[in-house]
Amino acid sequence: MAELGFTCILLGFSLSLYGMIGSALGAITNTSRLIVSARRAVYLLLLSSTLSSVALIYLFVTNDFSIKYVHDHSNIVMDRAYVWVAFYSGNEGSLLYLTFVLTLLTSISIRFSPSRIKPILPWTTSILSGVIFFYFLVMTFFANPFEVLDKEVIDGIGINPLLTHPGMFSHPPMLMAGLIGITVPFAFANGALISGKYYDDWVDLARISSLIAWGILGTGILLGAWWAYTILGWGGYWSWDPIENVAIMPWLILTAFIHSIMVQKRRNMFRLWNIVLLNIAFVLAQFGTFINRGGPVVSVHSFASSTLGFVFLSFLLISLVFAFGVFLWRAPHLRSTRNLESFLSREASFLVNNFLLLSITFITLWGVIYPLLSDVIRDVSVTVAAPYFNRVNGPIFLLLIIMMGIGPLLPWRKINNETLKQKILIPVIGTVIVSISLYVFLGIREHLAVLAFSSTAFVFLSVFSEWYIGTRRRMKSNRSPIVAWWELVSGNRPRHGGYIVHISIVMIGIGVIGTNFFEQRTDQALDLNQSTVIDDYRIEYIGTEEKLRQDRITKLASLNVYKINPEEYKDVSHKGEDGFKVSENINNRNDKKIGSVILRHEFYPLMNQASVRSGIISTPIEDLYVIPRDFLEDGRIAIGVSINPLAWWIWASGPFFIIGTLIALWPHNTKKSSVTYGVTTIMEKTK
Amino acid sequence: MLSFCLNAGCVREDDLTLEQRSFQLSKQIMCPVCDGQTIDQSQSQLSKDMKNTIIDKLNKGETNKEIRDFFVSRYGEEVLAAPSSKGINLIVWVAPIGIFIFGLLIVAHAYKNMRKQPE
Numbered sequence: 001m002a003e004l005g006f007t008c009i010l011l012g013f014s015l016s017l018y019g020m021i022g023s024a025l026g027a028i029t030n031t032s033r034l035i036v037s038a039r040r041a042v043y044l045l046l047l048s049s050t051l052s053s054v055a056l057i058y059l060f061v062t063n064d065f066s067i068k069y070v071h072d073h074s075n076i077v078m079d080r081a082y083v084w085v086a087f088y089s090g091n092e093g094s095l096l097y098l099t100f101v102l103t104l105l106t107s108i109s110i111r112f113s114p115s116r117i118k119p120i121l122p123w124t125t126s127i128l129s130g131v132i133f134f135y136f137l138v139m140t141f142f143a144n145p146f147e148v149l150d151k152e153v154i155d156g157i158g159i160n161p162l163l164t165h166p167g168m169f170s171h172p173p174m175l176m177a178g179l180i181g182i183t184v185p186f187a188f189a190n191g192a193l194i195s196g197k198y199y200d201d202w203v204d205l206a207r208i209s210s211l212i213a214w215g216i217l218g219t220g221i222l223l224g225a226w227w228a229y230t231i232l233g234w235g236g237y238w239s240w241d242p243i244e245n246v247a248i249m250p251w252l253i254l255t256a257f258i259h260s261i262m263v264q265k266r267r268n269m270f271r272l273w274n275i276v277l278l279n280i281a282f283v284l285a286q287f288g289t290f291i292n293r294g295g296p297v298v299s300v301h302s303f304a305s306s307t308l309g310f311v312f313l314s315f316l317l318i319s320l321v322f323a324f325g326v327f328l329w330r331a332p333h334l335r336s337t338r339n340l341e342s343f344l345s346r347e348a349s350f351l352v353n354n355f356l357l358l359s360i361t362f363i364t365l366w367g368v369i370y371p372l373l374s375d376v377i378r379d380v381s382v383t384v385a386a387p388y389f390n391r392v393n394g395p396i397f398l399l400l401i402i403m404m405g406i407g408p409l410l411p412w413r414k415i416n417n418e419t420l421k422q423k424i425l426i427p428v429i430g431t432v433i434v435s436i437s438l439y440v441f442l443g444i445r446e447h448l449a450v451l452a453f454s455s456t457a458f459v460f461l462s463v464f465s466e467w468y469i470g471t472r473r474r475m476k477s478n479r480s481p482i483v484a485w486w487e488l489v490s491g492n493r494p495r496h497g498g499y500i501v502h503i504s505i506v507m508i509g510i511g512v513i514g515t516n517f518f519e520q521r522t523d524q525a526l527d528l529n530q531s532t533v534i535d536d537y538r539i540e541y542i543g544t545e546e547k548l549r550q551d552r553i554t555k556l557a558s559l560n561v562y563k564i565n566p567e568e569y570k571d572v573s574h575k576g577e578d579g580f581k582v583s584e585n586i587n588n589r590n591d592k593k594i595g596s597v598i599l600r601h602e603f604y605p606l607m608n609q610a611s612v613r614s615g616i617i618s619t620p621i622e623d624l625y626v627i628p629r630d631f632l633e634d635g636r637i638a639i640g641v642s643i644n645p646l647a648w649w650i651w652a653s654g655p656f657f658i659i660g661t662l663i664a665l666w667p668h669n670t671k672k673s674s675v676t677y678g679v680t681t682i683m684e685k686t687k
Numbered sequence: 688m689l690s691f692c693l694n695a696g697c698v699r700e701d702d703l704t705l706e707q708r709s710f711q712l713s714k715q716i717m718c719p720v721c722d723g724q725t726i727d728q729s730q731s732q733l734s735k736d737m738k739n740t741i742i743d744k745l746n747k748g749e750t751n752k753e754i755r756d757f758f759v760s761r762y763g764e765e766v767l768a769a770p771s772s773k774g775i776n777l778i779v780w781v782a783p784i785g786i787f788i789f790g791l792l793i794v795a796h797a798y799k800n801m802r803k804q805p806e
Contacts, residue, residue: 232728236728239723239728348798355791362786362790370779382770382776383768387714388768388780522706
C-alpha cells in the first residue's frame, strides 16, 4: 500500500509539472491539443492525490507502524475514529491533505467553468498545476508521508492528545482547505492577466471561489476558537497566537475582496485593486504555511512544524515575485473607466471597509514579524501577544463595526438627502434608545462598552430597517411578511446573504465585548464539600475520582452549581473580592441547584502531556466556566472560576455565518438577474 | 471595562484587589517553557509557580511594574506578552499608527483620483 501511495505521489509530481508547462506552452503556441491534454492531466492529479490519501488512511486503519508517519501519529489504543484526524495531524500527512483539497478544487473549477472564460483557462490551469506541483515536489523530496521506518516496532507513539476532540474532525481540515482554496481565485485573476484578456469574465468565478474559500476558512477559524474555549481550558477563545494570526490575515483580506469585487461587478471600478487583494491573500496564505511549518515562531499550534522552513520560504518568495511581477507587467491595461460620484455611496463605503480591513491585517502582520526582526537584528527575543493586538486592533475593529452599520444604508453611486433621511431614521433612533437603556436600565457605566454595544445595535438595526422597508414594499399584494422577506432576499442574494453574515459578525462582536469588558474571575483551592461563591453562583466541590487507562491517567472532579442570592452571603463575603470561599456548615440559605459540572484532567505519561476539560454551564446571558487548575496532594482541588458574559453568542453565530455565506453563494437565476456587468474597458475601446 | 482595563492596564492599581491584579499580571507574563502561552493560559508547573510568585509579591506590597521587572530580569524581555514602550521597542507601538495614517493617505489619494477622472 505504501508503494502505491508513493507511486501516486511521483505520478502527481510528473503530471503537475506537465500540466504547468504544457498548459502554458499550449497557450503561447495556441496548440489546442496540448491545452486539452494538459487539462486532462489535471483530472489525473485528482486521481493520484485521492489514491495516495486512501493509501495513507488504509495504513492507519491497518496499524502499519512500519510507516514512519503512521508510527509517529497513531498507536493501538487510539480510537479508530481518530484515524481521520491522525491523517492530517503532522507535516507530511497535512501536505497530502492540502494537495488532495487543491486538486479537488482545481478539477471542479476547471470542469465547471463557463465557456466564455475559455481564453484565460490555459493560464489558470498552468498556475493551479504549478502550485500543486510545489506540494508534490515537497512530498517527493522532503516530506514523504510513506517513508518506511528503519527499525522494527510493534506500536506507534500515538496522536497528540490535544487533538483528540470532536472539534478536530472539522477545525484543521476546514482551516487548511480555506487557506489552500485561495489559490483558485488567485489563479483565475492571474490567468486573466497573463492571457491579456482584460475584460471582467473572471470576476464571477473569482467571487464565487473566493467566497467558498472565505466561508470555509471563517468556519474553520470559528471552530478553532470553539475548540480552544471548550478544551484548552483557559477560558479564552482567541489569543492572537502567531498561527491564529496567519489564518485570520488572509481571511480579512478575502473579506475586503468579497466586498470590493462587488464594486467591480456593479460599477466596473477597483479593477486593479481587486487583483492586488487576491495577490496579497495568496501570498499571506503562503506566509502562513511558512510560519506554520517553518517553525520560526513559537506557537501553541506547533502540530505540523518541520525543518522545511527554507522550502516554504522559497515558495513564499516565488509567489510574491510571480504575483506582483505579473501585476506590474499588466497593470497599465487595467484602468477603471468609471469614477466615484460621491463619498456617500456604497462604493466609497467599501473603500473605507477595505482600508480598515487592510490596516488590521498589516498591523497584525507587523506584530507577527516584529519578534523575528528583533531576534535577527538586535539578538534580543521579545514576545508580541494578546495584550498588544487587543490594544492596537481593538479600536479599528470598532470602526469596522460602525462601518458595517453605515454601508448598507448607502446606495450605489450617490444618495440624495431625502433617501438618506428616510433610511437613517430607524437605525439612529434605535441606537440612541439602546445606548440610553444600557446606561439607565442596565446601569453600565463604562462608556467604551456602551459605545461598542451601541455600534453592534446600529449594525443590527440598519440591516433590520433595510429588511423592514423592503418587505413592506413587497407586502402590498397581500403576501405574508415571510414570503415577502424571502422574495426580497432572493432578489439580491449576494447583498442579503451578506447582511445575514453581518448579523453573525455582530453576534461575535457582542460576545467579544461581553467577555472582554465584564469578565469576573476567582481562583480558589477547595476542600471536599467546600464552596466558592462568585457573583450569584455557588460552586460546591462534592467528589473526585481517578481512572487509569492504557495511555493516560484521568482525574475527575464533580462540582454542583447553585444559583444564590448574594445578599444572603453578605456576612461571609470579603469586601471587594470577586469570589470567596464558604464552608459547608453555613449552608442554610435559599440556594437553587442549577446543574453540575465534571472537570477532567488527563495526563499522558508517554508523551509527557496534559490536557484538561473545563466545566461550562452556558446560557445566552453568561457562561459559568470552571477550570481544573490542580489536583493537590492534600485532597483539595485548585479551580479557576470565571463568568464570561455573552460568550454563548460567539458560538451561536456559526449557523448564521454559514447560512448567510450559502445564500450569497447560491447562483442567481440569470433571467431575473438585476445584476449588470460593466465590461467595456479602455482596452476594448482602443482595440 | 474592568477586565479590558485589566488587560490594557488603564486602571490605577490601588483600585483593584490583589486577586484582580494577579489575573492582570498573569495575562501579561508569558510561560517561559510553553509555546506561546501566557501563564494565565498555561497548565505547566512553572506557570503555577510563577502565579504563586506573583501572589507572594503582591502580598508583600510590590507594584505591578516591580513584579514585571523581576520576571524580565529572570527570564529576559520575552517573558512580557507585549514589549514595553521604552527604548527601541517603542517602534512596535508606533508602527500601527503609522500604518493606519499611511492607509488613510492612500484612501484620500485614491478618492481624489477617482473623483477627478472624466466620465
